[in-house]
Amino acid sequence: MKVLEMQNVTKKFGDFVAVDNVTLSVDEGEIFGFLGPNGAGKSTSINMIAGLLRLNEGKIKILGKDISKSNQFAKKNIGIVPQDIAIYEELTAFENVKFFAGLYGLRGEALNERVEEALEFVGLSDKAKSHPKDFSGGMKRRLNIACAIAHRPKLIILDEPTVGIDPQSRNYILQSVRKLNEMGCTIIYTSHYMEEVEEVCTRIAIIDHGKIIAEGTKAQLKSIITNTKDVWVGVTSCREVDPDELKDIAGVQEVQINWEDNVIKINSAIDVNNLNKIIRYFINHNIEIRSLEEKAPNLETVFLTLTGRNLRDK
Numbered sequence: 046m047k048v049l050e051m052q053n054v055t056k057k058f059g060d061f062v063a064v065d066n067v068t069l070s071v072d073e074g075e076i077f078g079f080l081g082p083n084g085a086g087k088s089t090s091i092n093m094i095a096g097l098l099r100l101n102e103g104k105i106k107i108l109g110k111d112i113s114k115s116n117q118f119a120k121k122n123i124g125i126v127p128q129d130i131a132i133y134e135e136l137t138a139f140e141n142v143k144f145f146a147g148l149y150g151l152r153g154e155a156l157n158e159r160v161e162e163a164l165e166f167v168g169l170s171d172k173a174k175s176h177p178k179d180f181s182g183g184m185k186r187r188l189n190i191a192c193a194i195a196h197r198p199k200l201i202i203l204d205e206p207t208v209g210i211d212p213q214s215r216n217y218i219l220q221s222v223r224k225l226n227e228m229g230c231t232i233i234y235t236s237h238y239m240e241e242v243e244e245v246c247t248r249i250a251i252i253d254h255g256k257i258i259a260e261g262t263k264a265q266l267k268s269i270i271t272n273t274k275d276v277w278v279g280v281t282s283c284r285e286v287d288p289d290e291l292k293d294i295a296g297v298q299e300v301q302i303n304w305e306d307n308v309i310k311i312n313s314a315i316d317v318n319n320l321n322k323i324i325r326y327f328i329n330h331n332i333e334i335r336s337l338e339e340k341a342p343n344l345e346t347v348f349l350t351l352t353g354r355n356l357r358d359k
Contacts, residue, residue: 048231054103065255078246086255124198128205139173146195163195183214276311279336
């Protein structure tokens with residue numbers, strides 16, 4: 046089932062095209078990474094999905110319903126955690142979650158139960174009567190998440206949920222993302238921290254200059270820029286190393302020997318898992334290994350190659 050569908054969506058601000066004929070979909074149960082440099086069209090797209098901006102052309106559907114015709118239905122099924130913390134300092138944690146959950150029509154005992162459930166989920170039950178002004182940055186971020194999930198949305202948009210927080214709070218939030226997904230929530234996740242996206246996302250789209258320039262799983266995106274990996278093996282001596290024998294190992298394409306540093310660089314197909322066979326070659330030939338490193342492209346490399354910009358660049 047498609048939880049989100051964007052079909053040929055365009056958004057203009059005067060003569061400036063912020064989102065240019067974008068088509069993408071998010072399936073039920075996905076953690077979908079949505080990446081782009083600043084000014085690429087990512088935030089504009091999110092604001093249109095959330096119903097905060099009108100599109101000029103195209104369609105956006107939530108759970109199969111066009112948001113232009115079923116706006117209330119869409120909003121009830123979306124929870125959004127904005128990059129800028131959206132809570133009221135003068136209200137307690139309980140009152141904050143109750144206020145936002147009440148906007149979705151929850152009332153009475155059901156409302157209170159959902160508030161308690163959301164605070165427990167983010168680990169803030171013991172802070173229910175406390176005010177956010179006394180919270181750490183990480184606690185405020187977690188309260189922000191509680192405000193977005195209390196109405197049990199089908200789609201949750203997390204826009205930079207770990208900005209400016211300590212490592213412990215960051216890990217807690219990433220664990221919460223996985224738990225929400227296990228509970229049946231579909232998630233759109235944006236972050237300037239590429240390692241987070243690699244860690245939690247099942248599929249990723251990269252937007253730049255208003256267009257989707259790449260989309261797929263992590264493996265599919267990496268294969269766009271290269272289909273090989275490098276294995277660097279440091280040994281006590283290269284004298285007994287036979288490049289031709291190493292090339293007989295499945296997947297190995299090229300072998301280079303640095304005689305001065307006693308390091309062998311083995312270039313291999315990225316989709317062939319042959320590290321054990323490479324190690325076995327050295328063991329069988331009584332060649333002592335002193336270091337071993339496998340280098341394959343990561344998402345940061347993919348992003349830089351495709352956009353020419355760092356994700357954190359302003």
